[in-house]
Amino acid sequence: MYRRALSWLLRQTLKLDVTINRVYPTDWNPLYYTGGLTNFFLLVLVVSGILLFFYYVASLDGAYASVAYLTDAVPYGGLLRGIHRYAADAFIIAALLHLFRNWFTDRYLFSRDGPWISGMFLLILGGFIGVNGYQLVWDTRAQAITQIFVQMLRAIPLAGPPLAHLFLGGPGISDALLPRILFLHIGTASFLYLLLWWHYVRLRHPKIWPPATWVLTTLGLITLLAALPGTAPVAGVPAQPGVGVTSYPLDVFFLLPFWLTNWLPAGVVMGGLILLFLAGYVIPYLDRETEPAMGVRHAGVAQVIDGNCTGCELCYYDCPYDAIVMVPSPHPGVTKAAANRKLLAVVMDSRCVECGICVGACPFEALELPKFLEADLTRRIAQAVAAPASQTVTA
Amino acid sequence: MGSRRVSFLAVVALAGLSLVLAALIILGEVLDNYALGGGALGAILVAYGVIGLFLRKLGITGPRGAERS
Ligand code: SF4
Ligand code: SF4
Numbered sequence: 484m485y486r487r488a489l490s491w492l493l494r495q496t497l498k499l500d501v502t503i504n505r506v507y508p509t510d511w512n513p514l515y516y517t518g519g520l521t522n523f524f525l526l527v528l529v530v531s532g533i534l535l536f537f538y539y540v541a542s543l544d545g546a547y548a549s550v551a552y553l554t555d556a557v558p559y560g561g562l563l564r565g566i567h568r569y570a571a572d573a574f575i576i577a578a579l580l581h582l583f584r585n586w587f588t589d590r591y592l593f594s595r596d597g598p599w600i601s602g603m604f605l606l607i608l609g610g611f612i613g614v615n616g617y618q619l620v621w622d623t624r625a626q627a628i629t630q631i632f633v634q635m636l637r638a639i640p641l642a643g644p645p646l647a648h649l650f651l652g653g654p655g656i657s658d659a660l661l662p663r664i665l666f667l668h669i670g671t672a673s674f675l676y677l678l679l680w681w682h683y684v685r686l687r688h689p690k691i692w693p694p695a696t697w698v699l700t701t702l703g704l705i706t707l708l709a710a711l712p713g714t715a716p717v718a719g720v721p722a723q724p725g726v727g728v729t730s731y732p733l734d735v736f737f738l739l740p741f742w743l744t745n746w747l748p749a750g751v752v753m754g755g756l757i758l759l760f761l762a763g764y765v766i767p768y769l770d771r772e773t774e775p776a777m778g779v780r781h782a783g784v785a786q787v788i789d790g791n792c793t794g795c796e797l798c799y800y801d802c803p804y805d806a807i808v809m810v811p812s813p814h815p816g817v818t819k820a821a822a823n824r825k826l827l828a829v830v831m832d833s834r835c836v837e838c839g840i841c842v843g844a845c846p847f848e849a850l851e852l853p854k855f856l857e858a859d860l861t862r863r864i865a866q867a868v869a870a871p872a873s874q875t876v877t878a
Numbered sequence: 879m880g881s882r883r884v885s886f887l888a889v890v891a892l893a894g895l896s897l898v899l900a901a902l903i904i905l906g907e908v909l910d911n912y913a914l915g916g917g918a919l920g921a922i923l924v925a926y927g928v929i930g931l932f933l934r935k936l937g938i939t940g941p942r943g944a945e946r947s
Contacts, residue, residue, distance in 0.1 A: 508934055562916035696930035703923025710916035 485769065492587040516693040517581035520701065523693055524574040525675065527702065531567040532672065539619065541661040546621035547721040565709025571613050573705060575736040578606050586766060593836035594685055594804050596767040601681040603763045608671050608678070613737035615668040621661060622719035624731035628741050629656065631749055635740075638750025656724070685834070687805045783853035784835035785842065787828045790817030791849035794826030801844035806834035820847055885932040892932070896925045 496514075503512050513520065538557065540549040553560040582602060585591055591599035614632065618625045636647040652659025683689045693701075719732070733742050743752045785806075793816065799807045812827040828849070830841075842850045842857065851857065899922040906915025933939045 507931065508940075510940075511931070511934065558910070559912050559916060562912055565916075696927045696934070698927075699923045699930065700927030703920045703925075703927060706920030706923060707917055708920070710913045710920055712913060 489587060493589070496584060496587045511694045511696060513693070513697055514580070514584060516690055516697060517577050517584055519690045519693040520697060521574055521577040521581055522679070522691050523698060523701070524570045524577055525672075527570040527705065528567060528574060529672065531563055531570065532669070534563055535567055536669070539665070541619075541665045543621065543656075543658055543661060543722070543724075546619065546661055550620050550622075562706070562709050566705055567616075569705045569708045571616060572734070572736045573701065574609060575613065578602075578609060582606065582763075591767045593838070594834065597685050598682050599767045600764060601678050603760060605675060605678050605682065606763075607760055608675060610737060612668055612671050612675075613734075615664050615671070617734065617737065618664050619661065619668060620719070621722050623722055624719050626722035627731050628738060629660070631741050631744050634744075634749035635753040638748070638753050685805055687800075687803050783855070784832045784837055785830045785839070785850050786853055787830060788849045788851065789827065791821055791847050792816055792824065792828050793818075793821045793847050793849070794824035794828070795847070796826065796828075797844045797846065798828050798841035798850055802841050803838070804834050804836055806831050806836070807841060818847070821849075882936060885935045889929055889932045889936070892925045892929045896922050896929070899925065 500512060500514055503514060507513070509515075535553065538549055538553040538560070540546055550564075554564055555561070585599070585602075614628065618629050618632075633647050633651065636650060637643045639646065648654065650660075650663065651657070652663050683691065692698075733739075740752050740756055743755075747755075794809065794812055796809055799809050808829050808831060809826040810829050812824050815822050816824050816827075837852060837855075839852050839855065839860075842852060844850075848857070899918045902918035903915050903922070906912065906918060930939065
């Protein structure tokens with residue numbers, strides 16, 4: 484059932500790709516750059532956030548006034564806030580598209596579980612930073628979501644009450660709160676870059692930046708949205724200590740869990756969120772083996788046939804898992820083409836996932852998967868082509 | 879009308895629109911109307927992005943020569 488659903492989703496994803504490729508050149512298809520776009524929106528958030536930081540006063544009395552001053556009295560201050568806010572929404576949209584796309588296209592298997600796990604952390608922390616951003620304004624909405632957030636924290640068994648105390652900086656809301664939230668907002672955002680390093684470290688050609696046309700278009704759309712009357716974020720009404728807030732404007736990208744507390748106890752919502760993310764972490768390890776006829780499993784890590792390697796570096800560029808390094812050749816190769824080589828390819832066993840891509844990349848028959856030789860592969864393809872559709876071919 | 883001609887006309891029209899938007903940015907600044915200036919700035923960026931697409935369709939920009947088929 485799970486596999487069939489994913490296969491269907493894969494087909495729909497590919498259909499969408501084809502549709503978009505009719506309008507945009509394939510190397511500009513935005514769906515191929517969901518990760519790069521997320522990264523770009525993060526940069527917009529960091530730059531606009533640094534500018535906002537100069538005006539922000541992290542105290543219960545001063546926070547709202549500083550935000551209102553920035554919005555109303557500083558030239559382009561309201562626009563800047565709008566850009567920060569809509570870039571945050573765009574970040575979440577792009578991150579979710581990135582997650583679903585990689586899920587449906589199987590790009591989380593083998594050594595790509597690292598990017599998947601780090602990606603889940605990036606998403607959770609991105610959402611957390613967004614909530615912090617709403618709290619920093621310290622209007623009635625901030626007050627309401629802070630109260631709900633503390634209830635959610637307290638609902639966590641054992642660790643909850645001390646965590647809530649740590650978050651508040653005391654038993655209740657005091658002037659210790661906003662500096663803490665500001666630290667969580669900026670500190671966690673900085674930590675995202677460390678996670679991004681983990682996200683990229685095992686990928687050979689990560690597309691970390693979108694094409695210029697998408698940088699311009701998305702930044703333009705965010706700026707346009709921020710400037711449109713009625714859509715720029717207003718600071719609401721200042722928080723009123725001791726007053727219970729019953730309604731506030733909702734941002735569906737960050738505040739949905741808070742909205743759910745209208746019907747469900749805070750503890751249940753918190754439990755649901757934790758379960759949702761745990762389920763996300765499990766995805767790479769769910770059984771999704773390919774059909775035996777198609778599967779290349781346990782083929783043994785790729786081996787370089789020393790005598791044939793010419794040091795051309797094609798395998799080095801093609802290995803998606805960064806498992807091949809080029810080293811100075813300790814001795815000449817055996818074949819004529821390899822006799823004058825300067826470099827030799829070496830496979831790092833711990834990184835190789837036995838995918839066989841390098842075998843296809845090498846024009847000099849200098850790579851092989853020891854338990855899955857090229858001759859076997861050719862034979863199996865020939866068998867598969869010759870066999871009736873209902874019959875599967877196994878090794 | 880061929881698609882090259884459509885792309886060419888789109889680039890010309892968008893470049894003209896960008897000129898108007900640039901004037902609006904200046905007007906917004908003169909009038910201290912930051913929403914107007916900001917909106918025009920956003921719109922001009924979008925226009926540039928779309929011009930980039932049409933220039934690509936005309937074959938004037940990317941991909942690099944070595945990658946062309
Ligand atoms: S089989 Fe080749 S391409 Fe695949 S991970 Fe190993 S070294 Fe890289
Ligand atoms: S592609 Fe083949 S010949 Fe070229 S460096 Fe890799 S192993 Fe050597």
